[in-house]
């Protein structure tokens with residue numbers, strides 16, 4: 001898992017495809033230009049003709065080169081009460097058709113769902129994709145994930161209550177994908193993705209087109225009501241509503257583009273560190289989405305995963321709960337730092353209009369920033385600093401250069417000497433990433449150490465922390481910027497844990 005950027009609890013990373021991703025549900029031979037699609041296995045099974053051509057791989061069957069995620073289609077099975085189809089049938093079809101991941105038949109009963117997963121495991125070595133109904137209790141979800149996580153590629157559930165989606169994201173190991181099926185409008189994508197959902201899927205583009213419905217930025221409109229097409233996509237450009245009315249496939253393609261563009265814009269907002277702003281703007285489309293947005297951004301789960309500090313400034317338009325500011329306040333409070341000393345430091349120094357109006361002395365800034373970041377009290381009488389416009393920048397102890405207070409976010413970035421000085425003030429694993437000998441060797445060879453070589457980390461580790469990398473004997477190996485949370489370090493194998501800044505080996 002190569003994490004490119006992150007914001008709130010969302011991670012933009014590259015795996016089979018670029019995540020977070022949108023996968024349309026395809027029927028027959030749609031061949032969308034997305035990197036992945038969802039295919040209903042039950043439909044393939046009921047399609048008698050395709051059962052004869054099951055010798056084909058699913059890629060050949062669909063004439064599609066992207067990633068194919070199976071959906072078991074249990075809702076149809078429920079609906080039509082088809083006793084004909086068994087878990088084994090569906091799993092065998094997927095195995096024969098070389099699906100990259102295999103979805104066993106889900107069940108309303110967790111114990112039956114575990115049995116179905118075990119049966120699938122006995123038929124195929126492919127990783128499993130497991131669907132969880134939103135009716136399960138927290139305990140049931142936890143027990144099911146515990147029993148199946150060793151075989152799972154990922155877990156999926158239906159779009160619905162944001163509480164259940166949050167429960168699922170929190171319960172599933174951070175190395176597995178979380179998929180939410182059946183969203184109705186693109187505007188919900190940034191809100192769901194903020195929770196850390198990796199894939200959203202929908203077949204709505206085609207269903208709406210069948211009913212002559214057109215997706216606009218904020219709603220779904222009967223095509224006949226539109227005076228013009230409020231969209232610049234390659235389908236709508238230069239066309240009129242009448243042009244699309246006679247061509248259902250063009251309408252479906254515009255609708256599909258609406259979903260695809262939304263996920264691209266959401267990924268871009270993650271890169272810019274402005275997912276909060278983007279999700280909020282999109283959630284104002286509908287009161288229910290806005291309600292979900294407010295619940296999502298106030299959740300502890302977001303605070304736990306929030307990269308901190310971020311490079312983006314914070315604009316306040318009204319009184320609102322910004323997770324960045326709430327986290328800054330709670331860290332300052334926990335470590336006994338007055339906000340006055342953090343007037344230049346993230347997030348307080350990056351909020352407009354300002355929420356901390358103070359001009360602290362350089363001495364107070366140095367003392368406050370280091371305590372805020374590392375929880376240690378430094379004796380500033382031993383230190384000296386260079387200032388620029390009254391703000392301390394480079395910090396020294398005698399001749400030793402300890403590091404600098406970074407312009408931009410006001411965070412202290414220690415040098416190797418600074419790291420040696422800091423670590424004496426708190427026992428491991430505080431603000432540390434502890435590596436085994438192979439991890440140390442990777443640093444020496446100028447490579448990024450992977451999670452497999454991490455022995456211990458600060459339990460409060462979060463992305464973007466300025467950390468100290470040590471060996472087993474607490475000797476400083478490097479300094480760097482963390483990429484993952486403490487939980488992710490434990491749960492995600494073969495992944496870069498820290499971007500090295502300065503090396504001591």
Ligand SMILES: [Zn+2]
Nearest residue numbers: 231233236254
């Ligand atoms: Zn369009």
